[in-house]
Amino acid sequence: MKLSLQERKVLYAYGCTNHHNMVTRLKWLTALAVDRESKRKLLNLTRKIDHEISENNYQAFYFYIRSWMEEYFKAKNHCRLVEMTTDYEEDIA
Numbered sequence: 001m002k003l004s005l006q007e008r009k010v011l012y013a014y015g016c017t018n019h020h021n022m023v024t025r026l027k028w029l030t031a032l033a034v035d036r037e038s039k040r041k042l043l044n045l046t047r048k049i050d051h052e053i054s055e056n057n058y059q060a061f062y063f064y065i066r067s068w069m070e071e072y073f074k075a076k077n078h079c080r081l082v083e084m085t086t087d088y089e090e091d092i093a
Contacts, residue, residue, distance in 0.1 A: 001052045003065075005072075007045050011062075012069040019058035023050045 003011070014025050026046040033039045053061055 001048060003045075003048075006041070007048075008065055008069055008072075010042070010045060011049075011065050015062055015065065017059050017062055019049075019053070019055040022058070022062075 010026075010029075011022075014022075014029060016022050016025065023046060026042060026049065030039055030042040030046060033042055049058075
């Protein structure tokens with residue numbers, strides 16, 4: 001299954017290790033969304049999780065997403081720190 005960065009962020013923020021509970025959470029989140037485009041994207045993600053991942057494989061998938069996102073946030077933080085500590089100016093000629 002291919003997931004966008006936005007979908008991974010949603011799963012990282014609202015995910016849990018139980019497949020049924022995760023699908024239920026995503027349905028509630030979809031119901032609470034105000035924007036029509038957000039509702040469509042959340043419903044699409046809910047359907048992906050519900051139909052493409054079996055309950056047996058879900059826990060491994062969940063931990064993979066968690067570890068991937070933790071590495072993503074570490075790398076993003078590292079890039080931000082490098083940009084903050086770099087004090088040189090580029091000469092544009």
